[in-house]
Amino acid sequence: MFCFQCEQTDRTGQTPGCAGARGNCGKTPVTADLQDLLVHAVKGIAQYASRARVLGAGDDDAARFVLFSMFTTLTNVNFTPTRFVSLLREAEGVRNRVRERYEEAARARGLVPEALSGPATWSPEPDLDGMLRQAAEVGVRAGLDVVGPDVVGLRALCLYGLKGVCAYAHHATVLGLHDPKVYAEVEDLLSFLADNPTDPDQLLERALRVGMLNLDVMRLLDAANTGTFGSPQPTAVRTTPVAGKAILVSGHDLKDLAALLEQTAGTGINVYTHGEMLPAHGYPALRAHEHLVGNYGGAWHEQQVEFARFPGPILMTSNCIIEPHLSYRHRIFTTGPVGWPGVRHLTEDFRPVIQAAMAMPGFAETEEPERAITVGFARDAVLSVTDRIVDAVRQGAVRHFFLIGGCDGPTPGRNYFTDLALSAPQDSVILTLGCNKYRFNDHDFGSIGGIPRLLDLGQCNDTYSAITIALRLAKEFGCDVNELPLTLALSWMEQKAVAVLLSLLALGIRNIHLGPDLPGFLTPNLVARIVDEFGLRTVGDPAEDIATALGRR
Ligand code: FSO
Ligand code: SF4
Incomplete structure (x- = not known):
């Protein structure tokens, strides 16, 4: 494994990068390598998808698969190797579908379909060992000896920026906001990276294009959030517990929080936000749920202490998950792109979280004096x-x-x-x-x-x-x-x-x-x-x- 995508990367060696038995985030070499291979696979999808889109045969489902796949490879999002193996197999199917769409669209216009090379021709090996051998060829430092560290660094800058873009775009798409222009640009930029570019000026120019694309995506996400839940208003958020059974929701995904609030309505369970979910209290449609009672704890890196103390189950909706302690591993759940081996993963139906909350004591008493922070x-x-x-x-x-x-x-x-x-x-x-x-x-x-x-x-x-x-x-x-x-x-x-x-x-x-x-x-x-x-x-x-x-x- 070699990974230097985040700030907490290992800086003890000559050059920064996690390369040992585990990344500083807890990522194993198997997961890290499968993530690299998944990035390679989505580049291959993008090579065909970008060409198909130019011919009017864009595949928005494939684009959403790319966004989701890229999101799973962000720091502290998904640590489950089996999930990556299934995403890799799915990626091959998506790539085949997009290739057919491209070739049909080309032929329909009297064109000879291009014979693509690189990631476009990839197919997963049948077993894990084979996939790991493939991954060894396609890591973020591939070609370092030939192109040098500056080009590798600029490719990484584009790729990591694109990962962020894909995560934000995924948040917007789950709320129903899709923009084919965004999909087209993501596909174009990934296809560009698939060709192993070597010109530093061009790479820097593309990195800025990633930045401009991200502006469009953030505008889309803002429209998705405010269009669904209203414009945030200044709101005092209680930070002291209330007596009663409790669920803690962490991460960024407001749709998951809304679904959980609906599913817990009338159960008597109180819902608390954690980490990046705190600003959710400012949205009128979320605040309208009276059982969204407050925020518990602080930023993501405090979670092992805070989750262990919380007297109810925890739902992780996006980054940033850290290895769950055994003390709460049985009562933490993941959803969306998140995953940890052995942790139960849910999709839309949060009944197991509710059952876990019902089986736990919750907070025995309301903490006084009440404290609050203002968001919105x-x-x-x-x-x-x-x-x-x-x-x-x-x-x-x-x-x-x-x-x-x-x-x-x-x-x-x-x-x-x-x-x-x-x-x-x-x-x-x-x-x-x-x-x-x-x-x-x-x-x-x-x-x-x-x-x-x-x-x-x-x-x-x-x-x-x-x-x-x-x-x-x-x-x-x-x-x-x-x-x-x-x-x-x-x-x-x-x-x-x-x-x-x-x-x-x-x-x-x-x-x-x-x-x-x-x-x-x-x-x-x-x-x-x-x-x-x-x-x-x-x-x-x-x-x-x-x-x-x-x-x-
Ligand atoms: Fe924090 Fe984590 Fe929002 Fe980040 S929860 S650290 S860039 O993933 O997402 O600010
Ligand atoms: Fe290291 Fe994990 Fe960050 Fe990668 S994501 S640089 S493995 S700490």
């Missing part, structure tokens, strides 16, 4: 007070905005983001996005002229809100977004964050502070180039970064 400052809520925000800036009451977005994690370097938030001056506003807000969202930041100093824009899935707000403020002030009194600090962990970073770079947003470490797949040459072309910065000393940010105005 998505684009509509913030833009509805744009006039007040603009006035506050013009009158000097608000001097600066700090957008602290991205993922939390256990490494000490992430204290930067905590320190940045806590030392930001009193006349600044902090916007949060993603799960790293848990580092400081129980702190009372106060308010400025009625505007709370801490505004949570939502999950990392809600990046479109943040971009919309930034662009609207730039318009109000008649300036470029880079001239706003705004500092972006992005805490990355996995491939959704890579997609978001590429979107910001594609929009021309400069001076983003990225941390706690730069991606291991970016070589020193690539870092130098990106720093030079996009003004990307690493996180430094929070006090100095604040001083620089304030001095820049």
